[in-house]
Amino acid sequence: MKFKLSTVTCSILCATTLVACGGTDDIIDAIIDKVLPPMPEETIVTADLNQGRVAIPLEFIDAKTGQIVQEKISLHAEDDIAQSNVYEDPTQQNSQNGYAYIYLTADAAKSASSNKPVKLRVIISADGYFTTSTDIIYTGHPISLQKISLVSKAAPPAGIAVALQKDVKTDTSGKLLKDIQLTAKTTDVASKGAAASFSLAANTILKDEKGQALIGDLKVSIGYFSPKTENIGAVFPGGLNPDQVKVFENNQWQLQQGYFVTAGLMAVDITDAQGRKAHLLSNGQGTMTIQTPAGLLNPETNLPVKDGDTIPVWSHSETTGLWQQELVGKFKQNAQGNFDVSYQVSHLSYWNLDWHYSRVCSPALPITFNKQFNTHQPLKIEVDIANIGVYNTFYVKNSNEFKGLSNAPQDRAITFKVKQNNTVVGQGYKAANSCNTVNINITGQLQTSREIPTQVYITAPKGFTKAELSILLDNISSLSSAEKTAILKLTHPSDPNAKFSINQNTLKKFMDLGVDVKEIALIQAVLSIKIQANGYFFGTDSFNNNHAAYVNDQGKMTLFALQQDFSFNAPKTITYNTVNWWTQQPETYSYQQYSASLHGYTKNAQGYYQSTYIPLKNAVTIKKTDTQATIIFEDISALQQIMKNIKK
Template identity: 25%
Template sequence: MEFRFNQTLKMLAVAGVIGSLAACGGGGGGGSPVITPPAEVITAPYKYVFSFVNALDGKPITDALTIQFTGASITSGEVLDSNNKVIKVGDSFTTTNGLFAAAANFNGTEDVFTILGGNLAKGWNTSGVQILGVASKQGEQVVTIKLNKIGNAAAIQADSTLGIGMVASSTTAAAGGALPAVTLTTTDKTVTNAENKAESVGTATITIPAGTVARDANNVPASGTLSLTVTKYANSDVDALAAFPGGFTPNAQLSNGTTTSGNFVTGGFAQFNITDAAGKAIKKFDTPIQLTIDLPKTSKNPTTGATIKAGDTYPVWSFDEATGKWVFEADGQVREKTPVDANNFEVVFNSTHLSYWNLDYFESANCTGTVNIARNPAGDTRPLNVDIVGVEGSRFYRALYGVTDSALTLAYSPRINVNVTVKDSKGNVVGSATNQNLCTGVTVNTQLPTVTYATLQTNVTESCRDGVTGKRAVPTYVYFYDNSMYRGGYYATGTSTIGSIESGTNGTLWVWNRFINQWQTSSVAVTAPTTTRNINFPNLDCATGSVTGSVTGAQ
């Protein structure tokens, strides 16, 4: 999955940067009171900021979320945190504002990692995204990860603009973890699909036979009151597709056990969750349970082009949170619903574990796709968001955020026709193209409103506690969030210049403070021609002051 951000990474000589920082008091020589060494400059070429947002309203999540990483690039030590430290297998981080920064030095051998975030104790279902080196570009990239909250089930179901159906209930485990008979089904609703037509979301159902013993991931039997949620995601709604864990260009484990990269063409997906009173997930069952996910009757086999019919099978995949991979599970049976539904079949399969479940054809045949954004006025470089959705019957999704280029190259593109929609930072549609093939190239003509631009310049320094002594520039991450889009990146000199902001825009400035491992935020109104903010962290350990503490692993 490729996410392109609006700031181009400026190439700097590392030795020169470190030297300039040391000259500002970093080494403590020449009578400087500073003891703390300068911050390490992050030179990894792939830089990401992961934004965890509420799927209901798109706002950053301010509850504490636990962040974990998995994948080959984690095992080989290729991924770094915001302090330039290697992220290791088993490391756990916390974010209290929905933002997490990381960088990668891909080595050319199975370059892939997955980031997962959630907090079941707070009701946030776990989800994440898989990052492939071959589908990334060097520079700054913003990746949005949408999470559902159990407490929002009724509001999610009631939202007619959101292609997600959700239902919550409860049950009680008997001694030894035995469950009563349980059947829980989401309610269907109609939303507007990618072609701007009304379409059914469909339903998803979990059926647990009486006496089934449920256990957590460590084989501890379930006990007490259990919360159950079923979430059904439409395969035709952009907001639902954007919540898809792992991405549509995954590194997937096939039926023969091998792992390869390719594309998912999806028929829809669902999440089934059971948690105890402490928020611990119930994952295993001693006997199979039945899971059912609706499949639109317009769905096609992408290899043959034939429309799916009752009696066919449809591939079913589960998301392995331990490895961050989608794993082939079975060929589910396609059958008519009872009573017959004009819009949907249902795909039925059995399982002894819970997960995200996905109805997908996995296509290893792909191409390097291209999208040309014809900007009008020509030469305009304002950041734009691009949504790419497979046409009806062959659904696929890819998002590119904060695009400032006109020519986009997309590795691992599926060989299907797509619809492309381009929006500005306020969510206004400024251009679109329908039913075009990425492999032969898509051109989108845009009409951009005339605006006055402003630049936000931020100078970040660190000093002794008096705010003056030993002051020096510090390399760090800086982002401006205008309640819709993050802009910025990593700046090795401590000075960030973020341009193409519409004058008069109000937003939040995010600056990473390495000493307390947290983001410092402040409100800012950006006005033409340039708005300047000076941020100083008075946290240096100096001979004239005491040592400051830190919060390990928090963002």
């Protein structure tokens, strides 16, 4: 880890990391025994928590409400086509505040360019939501907050239907003890009652991707996603322009770029009480039928779908996020006037009716704006494909965050609409059979934002809870258990959450308890340190505006806001009511919400780098008259871990 330290800081560093180091003994020996040492001067330490890594900020929103998903989110990432390691393990990035980061490795980020972008796929899952995935493409330019829509099984948006089947079990071998018969039917006008159905006969054996049998009580659900779902690209796993799909051509499997035109998709979720998810079927096959609403345009004929038209059928891997073509289906009109495609399956996941086209702008369709901008709230950019509709949606605060559209259809006209608070403020257009640069013309008046230079520090708490003080004392190895117990009894006789301030008077009381002067000097050293840490800041202010900013190696960043006072609030307990998707009963949950956090990487006790999440524990108010601001993260665990990393 890179660092800059003065001689005095070196001495403090040795003290706080409890490692013998030249100079420390000289300082401590200079203190007269049993005389309280003077408090050392404030010492600034500069640390690099990123070391070249690039963070991709993610936000998880409910597809129906647009609100933050409050359930715990689990992340999994897959490498790019070269199968090189382009990301850090995201398993520590799991989130219950609706936000998380995925980090690109330093080597991958350094080599990224528009002609050679870094690509990875992130798979996102949460209890009560259908698993989805998104492709992330980094070209070396700043990347905007990635909004990822999740579909709730309890309350899906219009155009998506969900069906459940209760009282389904397997025996100890994974054998299904009763038939599964499910139909999910839409109720919105645009979808015309289109539906999807799934059936699976008793005695079929269910196994997960690792070949482990599902045992006991099962949760069985299916979801049907109509092609008439508004902004279908936002809820379509991987989006309608995934970076790669898998097709069988010329007697071999190949990966292809391109874009989908969907006629509907279906998800099948079967899990047991141990969390195993059904994927492999043996001793039987499932039957699926996906319907397409009457009147849907067939892009092969440019006419509405009719009896006998064909369409490729695809399956989606929830492990890799990759779509794979499985077979070619045939439309058959049903009694309701919609069109069925039926087929047999031996594995479960998303299944999808899609035409796929490989004529795309590669590596991306270039995008420019007629003027540069920075906004405090993201602008919404809708991508509308001719004869398809809204294909994708992006959110940007900075004109440099949207430099190109990957896998843009070359053969179709595309309209770009820029919206601010649902008002169109800009537009761009790409003609069919063209990959020329699109200039998006901002014509509306954007809300101007002010730039606020902000200094970020990490320090010890001004007031210690019992748990925080225990962390500090545990890192002073020369303190005996009896001394630690005596100190904690003095500082927190009853309320463990009370904030105890450590100053010269309280340190004198520690000495009265028998704490050695050298140990007092160690505590003083920790209290005097301010760390300027290179990292990533994320916060949600009192107006629910998001702030994502890079913090440089001097602990400096720039926030953008309107000309008004705003705050990052103190932590609070959030209690929310929801409906359990399976039992359909109301439930209440609580969690601790932090309004801001600092992110980076540090080494753990085993010597491996892991993500570091430092929450803001005290409210910060920035007034409209402030020309600069300071945000202090008081966190004893992070401070001591960073100092140890610097020493190593």
